[in-house]
Amino acid sequence: MDHTTQMLIFVRCVEHGSFSAAARQLHMTPSAVSKQIRRLEDRLDARLFNRTTRRVGLTEVGQEFYRRCAEIMTRIQEAEEAVGSLQGEVRGTLRVTATAAFARVQVLPRLNRFLAANPDLNIEFELTDRPVDVLNEGIDVAIMLQEQVDDPSLVVRQLAVNRRVIVASPDYIRRNGQPETPDDLRHHNCVTLYNVTGFNDWDFEDGHGGTRRIHVDGNFHANTASGVYEAARAGVGVARLSTWLVAPDLEAGRLVPVLPGYVQENSAYYVLFPQGRHLARKIRAFVDFLVGEFKPVAPWERADGDAASVPAGGAG
Numbered sequence: 001m002d003h004t005t006q007m008l009i010f011v012r013c014v015e016h017g018s019f020s021a022a023a024r025q026l027h028m029t030p031s032a033v034s035k036q037i038r039r040l041e042d043r044l045d046a047r048l049f050n051r052t053t054r055r056v057g058l059t060e061v062g063q064e065f066y067r068r069c070a071e072i073m074t075r076i077q078e079a080e081e082a083v084g085s086l087q088g089e090v091r092g093t094l095r096v097t098a099t100a101a102f103a104r105v106q107v108l109p110r111l112n113r114f115l116a117a118n119p120d121l122n123i124e125f126e127l128t129d130r131p132v133d134v135l136n137e138g139i140d141v142a143i144m145l146q147e148q149v150d151d152p153s154l155v156v157r158q159l160a161v162n163r164r165v166i167v168a169s170p171d172y173i174r175r176n177g178q179p180e181t182p183d184d185l186r187h188h189n190c191v192t193l194y195n196v197t198g199f200n201d202w203d204f205e206d207g208h209g210g211t212r213r214i215h216v217d218g219n220f221h222a223n224t225a226s227g228v229y230e231a232a233r234a235g236v237g238v239a240r241l242s243t244w245l246v247a248p249d250l251e252a253g254r255l256v257p258v259l260p261g262y263v264q265e266n267s268a269y270y271v272l273f274p275q276g277r278h279l280a281r282k283i284r285a286f287v288d289f290l291v292g293e294f295k296p297v298a299p300w301e302r303a304d305g306d307a308a309s310v311p312a313g314g315a316g
Contacts, residue, residue: 011069134151156272185216
């Protein structure tokens with residue numbers, strides 16, 4: 001096996017955290033991957049991994065070798081994609097990250113159409129609500145909430161307004177009563193996010209053109225909107241959630257509106273990608289696909305019922 005292929009196997013082992021995971025991605029057996037890593041170490045006369053019964057970790061030499069190999073693999077991929085771009089092809093690997101609930105409910109169910117139209121493309125898709133450093137993590141496209149957008153070096157395009165409503169389960173309301181004013185929320189158990197602090201500051205129009213902001217809190221804090229959603233359905237407390245996520249539950253009575261006169265529309269979903277005159281064709285194609293799916297009217301707000309085919313709720 002040539003040196004470049006051994007370097008690729010090494011990089012995949014590091015990125016996927018184990019020989020077996022890398023083997024699955026490379027369509028090899030774990031023993032074949034292990035054999036190539038041993039040969040690479042023998043050729044370099046250096047140990048690259050510290051091996052235990054449960055995991056592998058990089059040695060100091062391995063860390064430096066990985067940094068250089070990853071740069072080389074990136075250049076090779078870019079060169080291949082540049083040729084494909086000149087030939088009008090969408091190919092290579094597209095790394096995408098998106099907020100977990102929105103990705104699961106609204107993006108992933110639509111991806112089959114994009115992949116079917118671009119059969120030479122692979123997508124690595126991360127569902128997460130953690131802060132993401134798009135450039136340093138090698139992300140091609142990110143789908144984020146307005147509250148998460150803070151990198152001025154990225155190109156930003158709005159996908160859809162994120163209308164939010166405040167909801168609770170019927171059981172919670174029976175036990176604790178219905179809040180009548182925004183100030184009443186200070187005395188209710190509100191379900192919050194602990195990794196996006198701005199999510200826990202709820203704005204309310206005061207009827208005179210101004211806005212009041214109330215910081216809410218409670219005894220349950222999740223790291224994803226899906227966690228907040230499930231907790232609200234279980235009767236834990238009051239939650240502020242997107243209409244695309246809770247509309248089926250409101251219709252079925254699993255959730256009920258709280259302060260229904262205060263629909264909040266000061267948030268949106270955006271697609272972000274690196275700036276560059278020679279934007280990779282795979283990125284341009286995917287961004288154009290997303291904009292076509294969510295603009296000019298969001299699917300869950302269309303009269304044609306397009307959102308009906310997309311499952312609501314769920315964990316992510």
